[in-house]
Amino acid sequence: MARLSADNLVIANEIIGRYPVAKSALIPLLHLAQEQDGYVANDAMVHIAELLDVSPAEVLGSCSFYEMFKREPVGRYLVNVCTNISCQLMGGEELLHHAEQSLGIKAGNTTPDGLFTIEDVECIAACTEAPCLQVNYRYRHRITNAEFDRMVDDLRNGRLDAEVPPHGTLARVRQSIPPDRRAGVVAPDDRREPAWLQTATELTGDAAS
Amino acid sequence: MAITDAPKIITGRFGYDDAHTLRRYEATGGYQALRKAVEMSPATLIDEVKSASLLGRGGAGFPAGVKWGFCPPGVWPRYLVVNGDESEPGTYKDRMLMERDPHQLIEGVLLACYAVGCGQAFLYVRGEMALAQERIAAALNEAYAAGYAGKNILGSDFSVDVVLTWGAGAYIVGEETALIESLEGNRGMPRLKPPFFPAAKGLYLQPTIVNNVETLCNLPWIIANGGAAFAALGAESSTGTRMFAVSGHVKTPGVFEVEYGVTTFRDLIYAPVYAGGILGGRELKAFIPGGASAPWFYAEHLDLPLEKATVDKAGSMLGSGAIVVMDETTDAVKACLRVVRFFARESCGKCTPCREGTNWLERILQRILDGYGRPSDLDLLMDVSDNISPGIVWPPKQTTICPLGPSAVSPIASALQRFRPEFEAHVARGLQSRVAVSVSSPSRAPAGSHG
Structure with missing residues (x-):
């Protein structure tokens, strides 16, 4: 099966944007792929590798470590x-x-x-x-x-459809950070002291340990 | 008996069906600690948590305030990682806290970020916990909309994004450096300490605080009521309250928040308000006091208080607050095999003694149970154990990077030392049945076991 769909690509990019380093989105994106197809397809792993700028082997390497990821179709x-x-x-x-x-x-x-x-x-x-x-x-x-x-x-007989989504779907509620409420990612090379600590130092003379 | 009327610090809202909503949280004092905190200096906040003497609730039991202080001064950025990967067999508390009171956890995360100066927080929930993921996602969305999380929290200059993420099925990721590897998109294999102590070199090799869910859930109460009020509860070295799950052969299994360091194992296992005694009025054979990694306890340990130092000294640990009770009908070999099989399956494969050793331990135990054991197997079990954890002592020594390997030794050392005749009986039964040629299929092989 497939690479990520256009809709899922939007979600994927939003997820990637939450992490200071893109590869951190690897597991979340594998979950997204599994939600789309019911399992993690090879094409999806190649697509994820392109999105994160890592090799497909690295994606497979992580994918194969975790039990929840199925690389073959399983039951509904x-x-x-x-x-x-x-x-x-x-x-x-x-x-x-x-x-x-x-x-x-x-x-x-x-x-x-x-x-x-x-x-x-x-x-x-x-x-x-x-x-x-x-x-x-x-x-x-x-x-x-x-x-x-x-x-x-x-x-x-479908009587639990409302409660139990098909295999692949975990949380049916996604985190969504409104752009105007976003504090933003903090990159590992952003060496600035957090603003609220600077204020505290100015006010009290306390150096945060 | 010491059943106290200590307040429910972290499970107080569990009685409400809508405890997971912002409305209920705010109506019951929620986010008041955060309001108070942003008016305080981060250093004061750290002092408050230090004065509470809050021990980490994940397993190792290290004081949270002290752990925060290990970040090298002046090195930025710092990250906070929330360990919500609860998977130690017998443990059921963090899932409850995440599903039923997610805002309490989020407030705890924000307080920790404010105190330590963490620029970003990652809330890592176990992959299998779909409801917890949904509840936390919904709660975070509410918290952002209400101005409790994200940019300029409550109008202050405190800004932090809390990112919800989850795992995909791997017990080892509960180990803090493995969790960090997983958060970086890698296979969840532990890192060597030193140099990779998270507080110094953690996520993206920056100073990182990894705190357990239950630990963080205590922070709102501590800030609202003061560290001294928290330290006034419990015993000197184990303060506050703590959640314990009592499972196995008991009449009313459950998760109970009790005063730490005061309540005894006997209280929890036998008191009618807690687990209510052994099923069918049978006798106690053994109990695991702190999750599958902990050496077993027996009747003579029942009157020990649930206090860290006391339990450590008695040769086991409170670990993750998981008490598993086995009655007199339990087959010690079968129970031992099941716990060892867990560690064999969950070994990440990085260190040879654990990768090879746990699998051999499982195979030897399986053949003993199947009636194909050899008399020499009992010593062989101890020999393999000794290769993983030299001397088989407590606290364990290890030939591995992380404690997973030595954890597999705990049930073997316990069961074999205490119930050796049962192992010998399984071996003898197998030998006799083969001598008699009237071999039938192994009668006691567990239905679900496979190699």
């Missing part, structure tokens, strides 16, 4: 079942086993209809709500086998 719904210690103690492995039986695939695979991918994941910070899982990074706390099956049915 990524079902991440936690089996780490708190969940294991409360039946997380049994829940994963049920998910595998219920969807007919082993963890790490996608159903033939392209709807569901199951992953056996590490702690997702819902330890007091074990066993827990995420669907496209939306939480389900203290989930039973019956609730799991109902959730799958709801997802299949």
Whole structure:
């Protein structure tokens, strides 16, 4: 699939403009690419490399380090079942086993209809709500086998569309800094002392440590 | 028992459904500390935080005010990086603070920037936390529109942009230098300290303060009420309040904000207002006192107060405030394997002892559990552990750049020293079943494990 679309290019440039060094936008732009296509396509990585003035290999290097970036298409719904210690103690492995039986695939695979991918994941910070899982990074706390099956049915029939966007979309609210409120990026070679410290020094004679 | 009526410093708004909105935040005292701060000199603000003796809440527990003071004087620019990459197994508090009270965090960020003189702040949220990202984005947009963030904050000459960014799935990025690498667009691999202490050479090799979410969330209260009021709570070396998540085999698991240094493990695990005791009235086998990296504690440690120095001295740590309770039915080998597997999967691969060692530890434990263990495997586990963390002592020594490798040694040293007969029983069971030829499939292999 694709390079970033014209609309996403506008967003990409705004994101790049928030960082003192362009390469810092690399991970945010990979998320943007994944939001566009559901996974990070090779063409998108080449496009990101051009935007950040780094080599495509560097983009791939970072992309391949992080588990959330998928370089192959996955299911519309990524079902991440936690089996780490708190969940294991409360039946997380049994829940994963049920998910595998219920969807007919082993963890790490996608159903033939392209709807569901199951992953056996590490702690997702819902330890007091074990066993827990995420669907496209939306939480389900203290989930039973019956609730799991109902959730799958709801997802299949679009009843959770408002709550669970397709894989790739994380935050549906973007940060947006109004131009007149912007303080601006501070480049690493901008050696000036911040204005409010200078004022404080003048007023009180305090040298900020 | 010491269940105190200390105020809820950071979870006070959790009772409101709309605690994440600016309206509710302002109606409950929000941004008053920032108003007060911009009238104060940054140096006074630092003194106030120092007098609170606020310990960092991320894991290492270093005093926040002292950490700020490590920036070399006169070197500009400085950056603030917020560590919201909560992923230590058992830990559930920063996500709650980000989702439920994002303005409190933003105010804390602004206070820290004002005090330290940071020209720009980066709020790094864990990638998997979509709701936290949405709530913080919305809160930042509100804060900018209301004049609390950005240019000339509250009409003063204090200007700073707070940039929301998030990770993409890597536990190691919770380590501060790895977080900085990630913020620079690289693979999240830790840097060598020295020379790369963030306060001296951090983001873009400039002085950088990396603070944990919970740490920063305390700042508005400290500035509003004074450092002395904060230091009056808790014990001498562990002041204020702290959030603890109690999970595992307990009746009412939950996240509780309690007075630091006073409340005991027994209070948190057994008191009806907290976790309510062990499920089914069973006996306690072990508990992890501070996240998966911490050596395990047992019944004899229950009456220790949740106080940093005491817990350190007893051979473990409060770490990230994560208490995981295992009852008497828990298979120590299986629990140990699961924690070790975590570190094996999350090793970034930079240092050989960790990259190779954690994977071997996982494989050896898996074969013991599968009934293919050898009697010599128990010593082999300790030998591999010793190569990652020489002497297997506490606090751990390390042959690696960061503490991830030694963290994998904690569960092994704990489980093997305390529950060695269980390991031996798994090995013996495997040997017997093969001698008897009547081999059936391994009965205790965990459903979700793979190599």
